[in-house]
Amino acid sequence: MTENLTPTDPPERRDFIREIVAADVAAGRVTAPVTRFPPEPNGYLHIGHAKSICLNFGIAQEFGGRCNLRFDDTNPEKEEQEYIDTIQRDIRWLGFEWGEHLHFASDYFEQLYGWATHLIAGGLAYVDDQSPDEIRETRGTLTAPGTDSPWRNRSVEENLDLFARMRAGEFADGQHVLRARIDMASPNLNMRDPTLYRIRHATHHRTGDAWCIYPMYDFAHPLKRFLLRLVTEGRVRGWDDPRMPTISGLRRRGFPAEGIRNFATAVGVAKSDSTHEVELLDHEVRDVLNRTSPRRFGVLDPLKVVVTNWPDGRVETMDVVNNPEDPSAGTRGVPFGRELWIEREDFAEVPPPKFFRLAPGREVRLRNAYFITCDEAIKDAEGRVVELRCTYDPATRGGDAPDGRRPKATLHWVSAAHAVPAEVRLYDHLFVRPDPGADGDLFADLNPASETIVPEAMLEPSLAEAPLGQTVQFERLGYFAPDTDSRPGALVFNRTLTLKDSWARLQARA
Numbered sequence: 001m002t003e004n005l006t007p008t009d010p011p012e013r014r015d016f017i018r019e020i021v022a023a024d025v026a027a028g029r030v031t032a033p034v035t036r037f038p039p040e041p042n043g044y045l046h047i048g049h050a051k052s053i054c055l056n057f058g059i060a061q062e063f064g065g066r067c068n069l070r071f072d073d074t075n076p077e078k079e080e081q082e083y084i085d086t087i088q089r090d091i092r093w094l095g096f097e098w099g100e101h102l103h104f105a106s107d108y109f110e111q112l113y114g115w116a117t118h119l120i121a122g123g124l125a126y127v128d129d130q131s132p133d134e135i136r137e138t139r140g141t142l143t144a145p146g147t148d149s150p151w152r153n154r155s156v157e158e159n160l161d162l163f164a165r166m167r168a169g170e171f172a173d174g175q176h177v178l179r180a181r182i183d184m185a186s187p188n189l190n191m192r193d194p195t196l197y198r199i200r201h202a203t204h205h206r207t208g209d210a211w212c213i214y215p216m217y218d219f220a221h222p223l224k225r226f227l228l229r230l231v232t233e234g235r236v237r238g239w240d241d242p243r244m245p246t247i248s249g250l251r252r253r254g255f256p257a258e259g260i261r262n263f264a265t266a267v268g269v270a271k272s273d274s275t276h277e278v279e280l281l282d283h284e285v286r287d288v289l290n291r292t293s294p295r296r297f298g299v300l301d302p303l304k305v306v307v308t309n310w311p312d313g314r315v316e317t318m319d320v321v322n323n324p325e326d327p328s329a330g331t332r333g334v335p336f337g338r339e340l341w342i343e344r345e346d347f348a349e350v351p352p353p354k355f356f357r358l359a360p361g362r363e364v365r366l367r368n369a370y371f372i373t374c375d376e377a378i379k380d381a382e383g384r385v386v387e388l389r390c391t392y393d394p395a396t397r398g399g400d401a402p403d404g405r406r407p408k409a410t411l412h413w414v415s416a417a418h419a420v421p422a423e424v425r426l427y428d429h430l431f432v433r434p435d436p437g438a439d440g441d442l443f444a445d446l447n448p449a450s451e452t453i454v455p456e457a458m459l460e461p462s463l464a465e466a467p468l469g470q471t472v473q474f475e476r477l478g479y480f481a482p483d484t485d486s487r488p489g490a491l492v493f494n495r496t497l498t499l500k501d502s503w504a505r506l507q508a509r510a
Contacts, residue, residue: 015268015269015270016269016271017055017059017269018059018062021063022063025063032063032064032065032066033059033060033063033065034060034065034068035056035057035059035060035066035067035068036056036067036068036070037052037053037056037057037067037068037070037091038070038071038072039071039072039087040071040072040073040074040075040079040224041071041072041073041079041080041083041084041087041205042075042078042224042228043083043224043227043228043239044083044086044087044090044227044239044240044246044247044248044249045086045087045090045091045246045247045248046224046227046244046245046246046247047245047246047247047250047260047263047281048245049247050094050247050260050261050263051263051264051267053094053264054094054260054261054264054265055269057091057098058264066099067096067098067101068101068102068103069088069091069098070103070104071084071087071103071104071105072105072217072220073104073105073106073205073206074105074106074214074215074216074217074220075214075217076200076202076203076205076214077200077202079204079205080205081205086239086248089248090247090248090251093247093251093257094260095257095258095261104206105215106204106206106207108220109207109210109211109214109215112215112219113167113213116163116178116197116215116219117160117163120159120160120163120178123156123181124180124181125159125179125180125181125196126149126151126152126153126154126159126178126179127151127154127158127159127162127163127166127176127177127179128149128151128152128176128177128178128179128193129151129175130149130150130151130177131174132174132177135149135177135179135195138184139184139192140184140185140189140192142189145184145185146184146185146189146192146193147184149179149193152181152193162176163178163197166178166197166199166212166213167211167212167213169201169212171199172199172201173198173199173200174198174199176199177196177197177198177199178195178196178197178198178213179193179194179195179196180193180194180196181193190218194216194218194219195216196215196216196219197213197214197215197216197219198214198216199212199213200212200213226437227239227244227245227246230244235446236430240252240484242254242425242427242483242494243430243451244430245430247260251469252481252483252484253427253481253494253496254289254471254479254480254481254496254497255471255496256288256289256292256471258288259281259284259285259286259288260284260285262284262287262288263280263281263284263285266280266284267280277434277503278429278434279501279503280503282497282501282502282503283501283502283503283504285496286479286499286501289471289479289496289497290325290473291323291325291326292323292326293323293471293472293473293479294322294323294329294470294472294473295320295321295322295324295472295475296459296460296462296472296473296474296475297320297334297367297412297413297414297459297460297474298412298414298424298457298458298459298463298474298475298477298480298493299341299342299343299412299413299414299457299458299459300343300454300457300474300477301343301344301345301454301457302341302342302343302344302414302457302458303341303342303343303344303347303385303386303387303388304340304341304386304387304388304416305339305340305341305342305372305387305388305390305413306339306387306388306389306390307339307340307372307390307391307392308375308389308390308391309391309392310337310338310392311338312338313338314338315335315336315337315415315417315418316335316336316397317333317334317335317336318333318334318335318336318368318369318398319331319332319333319368319398320332320333320334320367320368321368332462334368334460334462335415335461336369336370336413336415337415337416337417337418339415339416339417340366340413340414340415340416341413341414341416341458342358342388342411342412342413343411343412343476346358346409346411347359347374347377347385347388349377349385356407356408356409357409357411358372358374358388358390358409358411360374360375360376360377361373361375363393363407364407364408364409364410364411365406365409365410365411366399366410366411366412366413367399367410367411367475368398368399369397369398369399369413370393370394370396370399371392371393371396371399371401371407372390372391372393373391373392373393374388375389375391376388376389377389411476412475412476412477414458414459414460415460416458418460418461419458419459419460419461420458420459420460420461420463420464421456421457421459422456422457422458422459422463422486422492423453423454423455423456423457423490423491423492423493424453424454424457424492424493424494424495425451425452425454425483425492425494426451426452426453426454426495427450427451427452427494428447428449428450428452429447429450430446430447430450431445431446431447432445432446432447433445457493459474459491459493463491463493464488464491466482466493467482468482468484468486469481470482471496473499476499477495477498477499478495478497478498478499479495479496479497479498479499480493480494480495480496481493481494482494
């Protein structure tokens, strides 16, 4: 995409913001809307940011305007170049570009300082000597008004002098703050003389040591802290852990950018706070992956099958469809030989009712290969089945029988001689409840089973070259993507999603 965005047809799902913009454009009040996305560079973007990105960049694109990327870098102690670089990468990955319109709040520190002195001169701001705890205690509650600071009625001259000395570095961190003089009895707690500036003797990533006072976020830009604790306390692998709701985490897990954009469109924009089921996000992602993901064979819990009537050393190449939803994806060759891997759960020595997969004396179809019948189960000293002895029907190559018989089960498989081992990481929800922390402790709601490691899955050989960024479907198992930890000879895959679509099922019931 380029800086000069061109208008597109209005999206199918309109929202009140787009309706306002469309009305202004139609009336000639606006010709090229200018929007902005203003992240703080103190962490990684999450799924909520994705909604804002799609809204702001999307409106600019749809109506022929531009979107400014404006970093609100007002906290030198928590901001790093890593976050700035990652945020830009995430926005581009989602499909948006800002061209030359990259800005930083630090570019305007002098102007912001001037505005603050203007407020002081007008009697609208004052320097407060109270500590943060004292300010918090005197702010009041939802039902009780706050208490005026003893320094609230300082003269304009004294406030201007103190603020200039704060900038000059005369005072220690926390010794003074600049507060807006609004209304300590306001029903809105945020309007009870909010802090505008604080002292921070810290080196800024762009301005160095030129400043020791910094504007508060709400002053620099009037309009995420728990995720940081998860990272710093080692509860997850990092900001891009596939369990994290960050854009980087979702990308590492294998979510496609299109699916996230579609989710942002589906939830729309409301005038009040809203929550959405994670199943809706999964549904939009599955919809994209079902259309675009190549199909592959992978076995997570391998059980060996020996085809006893297959000639030793013989290998056949089976022609397998890459994606039945996309005929243009073509086919691939998958090797088939005497020894195979199947899923352990696809065999039952004593099959329960309605179990149609492999069992002693039972015939099943191997996907795109042959029918096999289980003749014998070999057990180890502990009585665990470690190998199945089966025979194949040569007349069923490709998975169909000339006489028309149709086994009730079709299994995926991998040739043991050609299989590539891989570690597979299976992910579940990071929390055990949809409203984590509702009882007061977010960490108590962390899911101890949010990550399960499969140490040695067996994959078809083509997956040895699967590139980062490509999500594939392991047939019958779900969607999987190579992890950034993956190396030649030491493959690592993440499960992106299972095949089960809970959202579609819920909508069908409704």
